[in-house]
Amino acid sequence: MYNRTGFNSPSNEVFVTRSDLPNLEEYLHYLFNIWENNWLTNDGQLVQLLEKRMMDYLGLDNFLAVSNGSSALQIAFKALDIKGRVITTPFTFAATTNTLIWEGLQPVFADIDPETFNLDPGEVEENITSDTSAILAVHTFGNPCDVDKLQKIAYENDLFLIYDGAHAFKVEYKGKPLLEYGDISTLSFHATKAFHTIEGGGLVPGDKLLSDKIRLLRNHGIASEEEVILPGINAKMNEFQASMGLCNLNHIDQNLKIRKILYECYKQNLEDLDLKFQKITASSYNHAYMPLCFEDEKTRNLVFNTLNNQGYHSRKYFYPLTVDYEYFQNKTVPLFHKNDLECARQISSTILCLPLYPTLSLDEMGDIINIIQRVLN
Numbered sequence: 447m448y449n450r451t452g453f454n455s456p457s458n459e460v461f462v463t464r465s466d467l468p469n470l471e472e473y474l475h476y477l478f479n480i481w482e483n484n485w486l487t488n489d490g491q492l493v494q495l496l497e498k499r500m501m502d503y504l505g506l507d508n509f510l511a512v513s514n515g516s517s518a519l520q521i522a523f524k525a526l527d528i529k530g531r532v533i534t535t536p537f538t539f540a541a542t543t544n545t546l547i548w549e550g551l552q553p554v555f556a557d558i559d560p561e562t563f564n565l566d567p568g569e570v571e572e573n574i575t576s577d578t579s580a581i582l583a584v585h586t587f588g589n590p591c592d593v594d595k596l597q598k599i600a601y602e603n604d605l606f607l608i609y610d611g612a613h614a615f616k617v618e619y620k621g622k623p624l625l626e627y628g629d630i631s632t633l634s635f636h637a638t639k640a641f642h643t644i645e646g647g648g649l650v651p652g653d654k655l656l657s658d659k660i661r662l663l664r665n666h667g668i669a670s671e672e673e674v675i676l677p678g679i680n681a682k683m684n685e686f687q688a689s690m691g692l693c694n695l696n697h698i699d700q701n702l703k704i705r706k707i708l709y710e711c712y713k714q715n716l717e718d719l720d721l722k723f724q725k726i727t728a729s730s731y732n733h734a735y736m737p738l739c740f741e742d743e744k745t746r747n748l749v750f751n752t753l754n755n756q757g758y759h760s761r762k763y764f765y766p767l768t769v770d771y772e773y774f775q776n777k778t779v780p781l782f783h784k785n786d787l788e789c790a791r792q793i794s795s796t797i798l799c800l801p802l803y804p805t806l807s808l809d810e811m812g813d814i815i816n817i818i819q820r821v822l823n
């Protein structure tokens with residue numbers, strides 16, 4: 447089967463996610479605006495509008511859009527002037543660990559909680575040394591970290607607390623936007639995320655001063671035509687990305703509603719099997735992913751392969767742990783500390799994320815559930 451571009455159409459395959467695309471007419475509406483103003487990037491009207499809408503929608507006082515979620519992390523480290531060692535989780539996407547290394551920081555891996563899949567505060571505390579400057583925690587699959595305990599540890603040890611909130615769009619904890627916790631939270635709006643701007647990201651700084659610094663850092667540190675006051679970088683979101691974000695924001699409520707229905711349908715139909723679901727601590731959740739853990743690695747791999755053979759592509763996510771990446775193993779990058787990380791290993795070797803996105807059909811979900819039931823029985 448071929449689509450319009452002549453490439454082999456993947457339409458009969460189901461992937462773990464499928465990017466939201468608005469009606470083309472809706473996107474064109476914004477493109478007309480770009481053509482009219484002839485303004486493509488550099489803090490354009492549409493980026494400003496997206497930032498304003500985002501603050502309204504997420505209930506935030508400060509928010510800045512950037513080119514992607516990785517540059518959001520890099521700018522967060524720079525904005526807080528982080529040095530030395532940073533305690534973080536190995537159960538995450540490559541960018542969380544890679545950006546630390548890219549910025550010359552030393553990741554120190556602490557273990558995760560086997561129920562929430564997030565950093566275990568006790569483990570964080572045990573890894574603090576005199577050259578630790580920050581904690582970089584991830585709200586894994588959008589599930590809130592133990593933010594109260596982490597805040598207390600950060601305060602008592604004079605550490606910065608950064609949250610990689612790449613998955614945490616629109617999540618609330620105790621009725622408050624999750625992204626407001628910590629010194630800075632970052633977001634990713636990559637095409638595979640629940641809300642996207644094709645490529646894109648954002649920062650949620652704790653105060654206005656930090657917000658002003660980030661504004662400079664994302665645009666080469668340029669304060670005015672003849673003043674460059676910080677060694678910044680180019681991390682600007684452009685008007686085409688912002689247009690996609692504005693379109694997707696119009697449909698996000700509906701999409702999150704469908705995600706919730708699909709998530710709960712998966713759960714109800716799988717809950718009698720020998721499986722573990724992530725323990726969700728959010729007061730309002732986004733259902734961005736459908737992770738589950740099997741009894742052992744062999745069963746996980748069997749389910750993964752059986753699904754694959756029938757055109758359903760789940761993902762071993764996150765596997766391997768970032769601490770096991772080849773560049774650490776072959777010592778291209780030094781790894782000073784390496785705890786046991788027993789829980790992280792256990793979760794990583796038994797987890798699968800099932801396909802979950804608003805246009806996944808109930809038939810497709812039914813197939814996936816049947817295949818898993820058959821493998822486990």
Ligand SMILES: *Cc1c(COP(=O)(O)O)cnc(C)c1O
Pocket residue numbers: 514515516517538539541542584610612613634635636646647
């Ligand atoms: C997607 C993701 C990022 C990076 O985002 P990009 O926009 O792809 O650079 C960072 N952390 C986590 C946990 C992610 O899932």
